[in-house]
Amino acid sequence: MTVGDFLTEINWEKRKNPTKQVIDEFAKDKKIDPIVAELLLERDITEPADIETFLHAGVDELQDPFELHDMDKALELIDQAIESEAKIAIYGDYDADGVTSTSIMKLALQKLGAKPIFYIPDRFKDGYGPNLARYKFLADQGIDLLITVDNGVSGKDEIKYMKDRGVKVIVTDHHDLPAELPEADAIVHPTIPGSEYVCPYLSGAGVAFKIADALLGDEALELIDLAAIGTVADSVALKGENRVIVTEGLKQMKQNHHVGLTALIKKCKLKVNGISEEDIGFKLAPRINALGRLENASSGVELLTTGDKSFAKEIVDETEDINTRRQELVNTAFADAQSQINAQKDHGVIVLKGNKWHQGILGIVASRTMDQENKPVLATQFDENSGVMKGSGRSPEGFNLFTALNKYNDLFVAFGGHAQACGFSIEEAQLDKLTELLQAEPKEQGFDPQAPVVKKYDLALNITELNFDLIKKINQLAPFGMGNPKPVVKLTNVSLAQPRSIGKDATHLKTMIADGNRQIGAIGFGMFAKSQTIKNSVCDVYGELGINEWAGKKNLQMMLDDFQISPQAKKIAALRQVYLDYRNKRLSSEVMGHFDNIVFFNETYYEAAKRANIKAKLIHYDEECDGNNILIYDRPHSLELFENFIKKNKTKYTALLFHTDLTGTYLKPDMIKMKTLLKYLYTHQNIQAERMDLVAEYLKLQKNDIDFYLKVFFELNFVKIVNGFVEKADASQQRELTESPTYLKRLQRNDVEKILIESNFDDLLSWMSDYDCHC
Structure with missing residues (x-):
């Protein structure tokens, strides 16, 4: 995130609002903690069987792989190829899902004695998905069986070419289906009409793992950690079998089955025994993705499939260098883009041109700009090899980028994508025309880029309720990701104490969240500048609760999503x-x-x-x-x-x-002192009303308190004065103290004073x- 991410106003809403009574009854009925109950209710997980599988996902929840479309055909083709020692090629993709898919398929086939070759398309030379020139190259190598992973379902013409060359083809994919499927020998896909799989949102790596499961049985579990990386990296819904894949994959990483993965984990300074899905999403997957963004991702497959520690270390060091370069390129390009962004503040769709930007980071630049401006964004770069502009687009929820661009499909050299992301090639003159045409699209779709972004929080708590036990309760719902976001906690009417800037560019915020009774540490990426605009203000803070471990000591820490001057503070x-x-x-x-x-x-x-x-x-x-x-x-x-x-x-x-x-404060009447005085008056005779100072001295009470209490007793008919002496009155009924005007006035004055x-x-x-x- 960057400082710009927080220029867009955010409206926070509770994900759902079950009452305390509903939460408590649900918790009691299901024998779970109220915090867990509230989070489950917010996610509409209410049936006993669903609760059990959600909270306790395990290998027993893995589904029969043969329920996937054409799985039996795929296994028969693979078995025949292995028995006949046929030449097998795996055709993958250059992102983390594609790299892990290729690695899973390669390792599974090797366990059966095959020696497959693999090919990862080059982002810049081959583009995404099936490439006819590369298929021809593989056919010329004399392959007998082609297995696509994380792609292929859209390669109708390319696959027909391979079939005409006598090559058997197995397509394994998870992407949206085209109007017409390719004529492959087998298509293993979770959403084939009429054969929909129980978990339709498998990643490419998830589909590859299911094939490994069908081929190897329990031995395939040694590959589930790679499937977990692909699943998290591809942002598929962490529901159903995907939860099992990630949960068991994180456990499997502790076994160190993959030399290269272990080396990568060590390079990221992670502890093998404590890796989380967040570590995959923010540390492991970005490094694998960086390979395909700047170089050829084939080294990623080599890393994840090698058994040579020295070779693995070489690739990991190279990967780290590439990832560092990717970060620098993104930061430079995004900073360079700010002048163009500012010049298009009034535009409904932002179109950026960066002739010096690297093509591999265009999608990240578009995504960051979208977060900053809450508008659809196209980031482009002139490609000298093809002589056209290459671009990547991102759009926020509520605006369908594919629909908007597909209207002007004739302007593109090439175009593809979906509602929130796209890739394209276009001549520069046509890009200028497209930029002008697109400005009407937000209004056409009823999308207001100036409207606040709506985000959801899960738990409204006080700082005193934050503890390590709460984290354990929240983590019962892990792994978190798409379809099961990590719970966001809201803290109301707190302050940001001791804010200071951290990080290489001093844009990140380190602060303490305080409410007068307690405080906890917090980190906000790109939030330091914003913190300076709300100095000393009372805030509402939103973020995820976690643990910061330093020098062997663990402390609670909140990762900030946002903070806003609270409505009360505004008043x-x-x-x-x-x-x-x-x-x-x-x-x-x-x-x-x-x-x-x-x-x-x-x-x-x-x-x-x-x-x-x-x-x-x-x-x-x-x-x-x-x-x-x-x-x-x-x-x-x-x-x-x-x-x-x-x-x-x-x-x-x-x-x-x-x-x-008045010099004294209005102290609240002391009931014990009042009872002491009344008892004394009831048990002693001949007490003169004018000599109450002696009573005060004897009882060690203040004279003004005695006078006040005595007046209350008179008004309530507890005592009376007869011939100058204080006597017990014949009260016929019990009286409340608030029935005394003097007592009530004192209480009112207490409130005024306080x-x-x-x-x-x-x-x-x-x-x-x-x-x-x-x-």
């Missing part, structure tokens, strides 16, 4: 423009004369101000204010009076003084925001 900021804190000021008559109106809640202070000849207009709290700037002079006797006043007070500026001549006087100004404004007419 407080607005009220700060209206109200001024004068509570600790001493004001002279001259200063008070500068106000248009001075408002009084107490008649005593009102009369005293009249005698002082203050120039300002003096009014009672229930009179109409006709000034722009007013001063509230004294304290109301109850909060209700002040609430009603600020509901109607529309003046531009209001200073809050809240003066009183909220209007003792609170800090932001807390006071926060309370006022519930009633004030300016909010």
Whole structure:
């Protein structure tokens, strides 16, 4: 992510809103923790069988591979080829799914004694999918059987060519089906009409693994870690059998069956025993993908299938260099693109030209720009070999890029893709024409690029609820990915303390999230600049909870997705423009004369101000204010009076003084002291009302407390005064203390003291925001 990712406004919504009662009943019924229950309810996983397989995915949940279309035909062809020592070629793809698919197929065939060759298309020379020139090359090598992995279903003409040359063809793929299927000898695919597989969202590596499963049985589990990499890398839904593949694949990585994978894990500074799906997605897969973006990805297959540690180390070192170069190229290109992006702020679709950009990183540049601007983006580069512009497109949810571009299909030299991503070739003059035509497409599709992005959070918690046990509960739903996103936690009304910039370019944020009682560390990629725009503001924070381990010590850490000034903080900021804190000021008559109106809640202070000849207009709290700037002079006797006043007070500026001549604070009545005094009065005679100071001294109570309690007792008919002596009254019924006007007034004054006087100004404004007419 980059700092630009957070220029787009995000509207956060709860994924679903089951009530606490529903969550608790569901948790009790299913015998699971309420946190796990809430997350399952949000994902519509409610049936006992579904809950069991979701939370406890294991090898027993692997499906019969022969349920896949043409699996029996594929195995028969492979068996025949191996028995006859026929020459087998595997045709893969240059991304991580294609590389792992090719590796799985190669290793599975080798376990059966075959010696297959493989071919990974070159992104720049061959393009994606079947390439007729490369098929001719393989046919000329005398191959007898061609097995495609992670591609092939769209290669009707190319496969016909191979069939005409007498080559048997097995297509294994998972991509969207074309209108007409190729005439291959077998097509192993999870969504063939009439033969839909129970897990229709297998990756290319997942399909290859199922063939390995059919060929090898339990021994195929040694290859499930490679299938896990392809599954995570290709962003297929982590549901059903895909959850099993990733879960068991992560376990299998601990066995170190693959020398090259172990070397790659070590290079990424990961612990084999603690690898997660996030490590695959953010560390392992990007390095494998980098090979196909900048070089030829064949070395990726060599890495994952070699048994030579020295050779593996050489490839890993080369892979790391390529990945570093890929990162540098992306950062340079994206920075270079900013001027073009700024120049197209008013465009509905952004089209970027970078003649010095590397073709292999165009998709990443388009994706980053899309995240930054929330608009469809085409990133292009002039290809000197072909003399045309090569491009890659990305679009946000809500805009169908394929539909928009397919309208102008005649402008392209080549074009293909789907709703959110595409690739194409186009002449530069036609690109300029296309750019102009595309600007009408967002409106055509009802897509508003200026509208806030809507994202989902899962759990609304307090910082005090965050702990290691919570992480364990959340991780019961792992592995996370497409179709099962990692739960996002929302923390409300917190602050970002000690923010500082980190990273090579100082754009990343390291901070502490605090709420006054507790704090936890947080990291926000590309968020430092944003943090500087909300200094000292109360925020709502969104992110994923994790563990940061450093020097053998583990601490909770949140990976930030977003932070926003909280709605309450916005209200407080607005009220700060209206109200001024004068509570600790001493004001002279001259200063008070500068106000248009001075408002009084107490008649005593009102009369005293009249005698002082203050120039300002003096009014009672229930009179109409006709000034722009007013001063509230004294304290109301109850909060209700002040609430009603600020509901109607529309003046531009209001200073809050809240003066009183009382020196003590309004302490809450002490029930124990009241009972002690009442018991004493009931058990002693001849107590003179005028000598209550002696009682106070004896009971070690304050005289003003004694006077207050005694007045309450009189009002409730607990005691009476007869001839100057305090006696027990003949109370006929039980009375509540709040029936005493004196007691009730004291409670009201306590509330006034606590909220209007003792609170800090932001807390006071926060309370006022519930009633004030300016909010």
